Amino acid sequence: MLRKGDRTAWLKGGRATCIAPGPFPKRPWYLVLLGPPGVGKGTQADKLVETYGACHLSTGEIFRAACRNPCEAADSPVMRAALDAMARGELVSDEIVIEIIRERIRCLHCMHGFLLDGFPRTVEQARVLDQLLEQVGPRLDAVILLDAPEEVIIQRLSGRRVCRRCKASWHVQYKPTRVDGICDNCGGELFLRDDDRPESVKVRLDAYRNTIGPVIDHYRDSGVLHVVDASGSPEQVFANIRAVLEAEGRPWEKTLDEAAARQAPPA
Ligand code: AMP
Numbered sequence: 001m002l003r004k005g006d007r008t009a010w011l012k013g014g015r016a017t018c019i020a021p022g023p024f025p026k027r028p029w030y031l032v033l034l035g036p037p038g039v040g041k042g043t044q045a046d047k048l049v050e051t052y053g054a055c056h057l058s059t060g061e062i063f064r065a066a067c068r069n070p071c072e073a074a075d076s077p078v079m080r081a082a083l084d085a086m087a088r089g090e091l092v093s094d095e096i097v098i099e100i101i102r103e104r105i106r107c108l109h110c111m112h113g114f115l116l117d118g119f120p121r122t123v124e125q126a127r128v129l130d131q132l133l134e135q136v137g138p139r140l141d142a143v144i145l146l147d148a149p150e151e152v153i154i155q156r157l158s159g160r161r162v163c164r165r166c167k168a169s170w171h172v173q174y175k176p177t178r179v180d181g182i183c184d185n186c187g188g189e190l191f192l193r194d195d196d197r198p199e200s201v202k203v204r205l206d207a208y209r210n211t212i213g214p215v216i217d218h219y220r221d222s223g224v225l226h227v228v229d230a231s232g233s234p235e236q237v238f239a240n241i242r243a244v245l246e247a248e249g250r251p252w253e254k255t256l257d258e259a260a261a262r263q264a265p266p267a
Pocket of ligand 1: 037058059060061063085086087089090091092093094097117118119120121122125195204
């Protein structure tokens with residue numbers, strides 16, 4: 001059974017559509033995941049997708065996908081400027097990011113729901129997201145802010161290694177591979193992302209600190225913000241997130257397993 005939908009429409013934009021969308025939840029979740037780089041948003045996003053079925057929409061992934069396929073997407077001056085900013089650890093301009101999101105507006109009213117990760121990062125982006133959601137329908141169920149002390153974040157980022165082939169994420173200390181430098185899943189070579197190098201990490205953390213305050217205020221004022229302690233193990237952090245979502249008290253099916261059971265053909 002397919003556990004995750006593919007994200008072709010999100011990664012490619014334009015007219016691209018997802019070809020293997022996975023089981024439909026009866027009532028999709030619309031979530032935003034906030035937090036500093038390295039706090040574990042990607043790890044928690046995988047768990048949320050697995051459990052609740054929402055499509056993982058990461059803006060950082062759009063740019064990384066463009067880096068991997070330079071002839072397709074990174075050809076435009078706009079995308080080139082975005083990738084240059086990313087390599088320096090800086091934020092891509094609101095103008096470019098918003099244009100990229102507008103191009104993918106279909107993903108914001110997808111029947112699978114969404115888990116936005118890495119967007120919005122500025123209050124301007126948050127306002128545009130509100131407008132787009134008003135235009136296409138869904139209301140945000142929750143904005144989850146993952147919070148951890150800076151020393152925990154730096155330790156997590158500097159030890160992170162990514163597989164060149166399958167893009168799986170590992171950690172030299174917390175999630176080591178069996179053979180140093182080689183991916184357990186596919187045997188691919190592991191590397192340190194350019195923006196995880198110490199000089200870029202500092203720029204990224206500064207960029208986060210300089211812009212996130214008003215975004216947090218924006219969602220606190222809207223009543224959808226939940227601050228979750230992310231300093232523990234991935235399992236502990238996920239339990240904290242589940243507690244928040246389940247306290248939302250939704251009467252309909254809550255997880256992808258329930259959706260898959262409903263959609264499974266009778267035995
Ligand atoms: P992430 O994977 O979310 O850490 O994003 C990687 C990089 O992509 C960031 O350091 C930024 O350069 C760029 N980026 C991703 N999302 C945004 C955004 N919403 N606004 C500005 N820059 C972004």
